[in-house]
Amino acid sequence: MKTEFSLAQLADPDIAEADKILRACVHCGFCTATCPTYVLLGDELDSPRGRIYLIKEMLEKNRPPTREVVKHIDRCLSCLACMTTCPSGVNYMHLVDQARARIERDYARPLTERALRAVLGWVLPRPQLFRWSMILARFGRPLAALLPAPASASPGLLRRIKAMLALAPGRLPKPGPAGGTVFPAQGERRGRVALLQGCAQQVLAPRINQAAINLLTRHGIEVVLVKDEQCCGALTHHLGQDGDALARARANIGAWLGEAERNGLDAILVTASGCGTVIKDYGYMLREDRDFAAPAARVSALAKDITEYVGGIELQPAQQRRDITVAYHSACSLQHGQKITHAPKELLSKNGFVVKDVPESHLCCGSAGTYNILQPDIASRLRDRKVANIATVKPDMIAAGNIGCMVQIAGGTSVPVVHTIELLDWATGGPRPGLS
Template sequence: MKTEFNLTQLADPDIAVADSILRACVHCGFCTATCPTYVLLGDELDSPRGRIVLIKEMLEKNAPPTAEVVKHIDRCLSCLACMTTCPSGVNYMHLVDQARARIEKDYTRPWPDQLVRAALAWLMPRPALFRLGMVMARFVRPLVNLLPAPHDLRKPTLLNRIKAMLALAPPHLPPAGPASGTVFPATGPRRGRVALLHGCAQQVLAPRINTAAIRLLNRHGIEVVLVPDEQCCGALIHHLGRDVQTLAYARANITAWMKEAERGGLDAILVTTSGCGTVIKDYGFMLREDAEFAAPAARVSALARDISEYVGALELQKPLQRSDLVIAYHSACSLQHGQKIRELPKELLSKSGFVVKDVPESHLCCGSAGTYNILQPDIAGQLRDRKVANIASVKPDMIAAGNIGCMVQIASGTSVPVVHTIELLDWATGGPRPGSD
């Protein structure tokens, strides 16, 4: 694709990156077949190809984005299926991230949008506040549900976003998990030492996931540390376009992890939420122009591993008994498209004795996408229902996924238990059955 940036614009490192990405796009349209919003809406501007054109014009003109541009960029899930499909290697992720940051900087949203986005950016990265919000949701939900439904769900309103947020809140919250700074020693001779990302929403909604990961790792000779002073990875607010805050979180985490690596050594930084892992693996790119943090950010990105990657390199204990449970494996977008980890989780489950079934249309997003199911509840609901129907077609006993957002989203549309892949692997090698601890 031809671009028309001037020399002054190209002196900006971000614009230089955008120029390189745009020039790689040949407008072939392969991406449209795997884009969830294009599949649902059939609008060219709701496809990666259409959004690329909108972003190109916005950046070249260096003018405030229009409401039309914002609408179509906001509808993007950042599922990155287009990057898996693209034969030209267009890095759509870095392009749409830049567009979101530009929108956040130069576009004045209606006050209801500002209110919801500010609330999400404030609550979700802070586990104590998020937990309080989830508790309050149980009391507010009955009152909000009495209010009339909006007439046009294609135009998200403050009311239907609040309803979507409340609908995702669980009826009960589990007890808090272990605190930051806790070290879990290996059982028997120590074979490795890792940091485990504590997480934000997952820490509140499902601390059992990290507990299962710790049990499995300890059982296989790996010492696990929950690093003190660790903060939100920044993924949720990064997709809201709040780059200043995102980079502040990134720098704080890099400082904490490097301090831990110097103190006791780290073989890896493990992540059980694939959405977080995709962003942490991108820290090196995000801080490439930062003289102080560029090198340590690159090191952190190199150390970051999805839990399945690290466990896949271990020689797992043989399953205690073969299970006849049918597991539908949902491949989170951030794992299969963002991190290019597709077959490994299924292989691990299969070797651990489970009957693993692929889900039809596995490349399509479930509609969670960080805060997307709150900001775009109608589209997210359609995608969830489509995903749940595809899962039901394989008649599973359980559904496995590697991302808490997907787990919550899918569970809101089915009665089939939804668990994390690591919970099943822990169970197979001596841990409790998921849901029993």
């Protein structure tokens, strides 16, 4: 794609990077076939190619984003299926992230929308606040059915509030262990890792990290929950609130590398693949920061999805047969963001589960961080499509590697939705998941 940035514009490292990304695009349109919003809506501007044109014009002309541009960028799930499909290697992720930051800086959203985004960016990364919000939402759930339907296809505040209330669980589990806790290896210590505590996940499903801790310590790996760790920054990053996201990244880099220097770390393990994709991108996000560029790259190199790390351990399965059919949902952030596609399924198969691929597995389930709140109508359609595809393989359980996907899919099916690591923990001596 031809670009026309001035030399003054290209002096900005972000614009120079955008220019490089835009020039890689050859307009082939392969991305449209795997873009969830284009598949649903059929609008070229709701495809990666269409959005690339909108972003190019906005950046080249250095104009404030228009309402039309914002509408189509907001509809992007950042599922990154387009990057898997693209034959030219266009890094759409970094381009759309830059567009979101520009929109957040230069576009005046309606007051109610600004307020909602500010609340999401403040509450979700803070587990204590998020827990209290979920408790309050439980009392508000009966009111959700009384809220009126939206008057148009554009989701208004009431529709979004209804979506938030619908996502709240009927009850909350007890909090998991606090940061600073160390779980010793059983028997001879073979390794030492940090385990990301997460923000939403530690409130909604602390059992996931507990399953990871059980499996790892059972196989000789010491696990530490690093004190002073924060939210990874993914939630605010995708809201365009880059100042907050980068501050969290810097704080985490300091906490993790401090732990590594004091006691040693083989890896920083992540059980929420949306978080993992962003942490692995810290090196890029902080590339212009003189003080943090090298430490950020080091942290990105240490970060691993839990299945990446467990794939290198010789697991010891329990002596019992498990004729359990598992539909494996490949989270977008795992298959497209981190390019991890085979390892989770191979681990499950090797440990006694009958693993079934889900038709249209490349399409997003509609969770996408805060997307199912901000774009509830599109998200609901994608969830229903995903659940219908899962139903065709008649599973006993559904496995996924991201808490957002798990909550989203569970909202449309009665089949237990569990994390991959919970099944692997069960296979190696842990409790059966999906019973609560």
